[in-house]
Structure formats: C-alpha cells, structure tokens
Amino acid sequence: MIYSLDKLNEMADGDDDFVLSVITVFLEEVPQDLEDLEKAIQEDDHENVYKLAHKIKPNVDILGMEQTRAIALEIETLGKDEKNKDIIEARFPALKKDIHQVISELRKDFDV
Numbered sequence: 001m002i003y004s005l006d007k008l009n010e011m012a013d014g015d016d017d018f019v020l021s022v023i024t025v026f027l028e029e030v031p032q033d034l035e036d037l038e039k040a041i042q043e044d045d046h047e048n049v050y051k052l053a054h055k056i057k058p059n060v061d062i063l064g065m066e067q068t069r070a071i072a073l074e075i076e077t078l079g080k081d082e083k084n085k086d087i088i089e090a091r092f093p094a095l096k097k098d099i100h101q102v103i104s105e106l107r108k109d110f111d112v
Contacts, residue, residue, distance in 0.1 A: 003102045004064030011062070022062060023106055030059050034099050037075075041088055049088060050079035060099065068098040 005019065012018040033056050040048035053076035060068040071094055078084035078091075106112070 001105055002065060002068070002098060003105065007064055008062050020110065020112075023110055024112060026059055026063065027103060027106060027112060030056060030099060031103060033059075034096060038092065038096065041085075041092055044082065044085060046079050046082045050076055053079055056095075056099075060102075063102065065098060065102060068095060068102075071095045071098070 008019055008022055012022075033052055037049065037052040037056065039045075040052055053072050057069055057072040057076060060072060071091055075088055075091055075095065078088050
C-alpha cells in the first residue's frame with residue numbers, strides 16, 4: 001500500500017463521510033488530470049504541464065503519498081521551462097504508475 005489515510009483522518013476528525021468524499025473526488029478527478037497531464041507533456045504544452053502537476057500534488061499529498069507528491073512537485077517545477085521536456089518525460093511514468101496503483105487500491109479498499 002503506497003497511500004496512508006493519516007493526514008486525511010486527522011483532517012476528518014472522525015467524519016467517515018468526509019474521508020469517503022475526499023476519496024471519491026480523488027477517484028473522479030485525478031485519473032482525468034493524469035490523462036490531461038500526459039497529453040500536455042506529449043503536446044509540449046508547458047503551461048498545462050505546470051498547472052496539472054500543481055493540481056495533482058495536493059490530491060496525492062492528502063493521501064500521504066510522499067514520493068508521488070515529490071514527483072508531482074518536480075514535474076510542476078520542471079514544467080515552468082520548456083527545456084525540461086526530456087526530464088519530465090522520464091519522471092512521468094513513475095507518477096502515472098503510483099497514481100494508477102493507488103486508484104486500484106482505493107477502489108478495492110473502499111469498494112467504490
């Protein structure tokens with residue numbers, strides 16, 4: 001398991017509906033954001049690379065995915081300069097793999 005609910009549970013303060021709501025939003029939004037990020041990388045759309053990585057970052061952070069958050073932050077930072085395309089392309093597969101793994105785990109763990 002590469003996610004942790006510690007931060008989310010602390011924020012929720014015992015509110016299970018809040019936890020499920022955050023997880024549901026993650027499952028609904030992050031796959032599309034990831035797909036859009038991949039497309040932006042392929043199309044050399046550096047502004048959207050930056051914006052989408054920035055959008056993904058807090059979503060993985062709230063699930064305690066520190067390594068994934070670090071990759072999203074790196075892509076976000078690299079997205080500010082079009083010269084970094086090769087590095088972004090090299091880092092993106094790890095981000096994609098981690099997010100897909102967590103999506104699968106969350107669906108299984110929460111039966112959603």
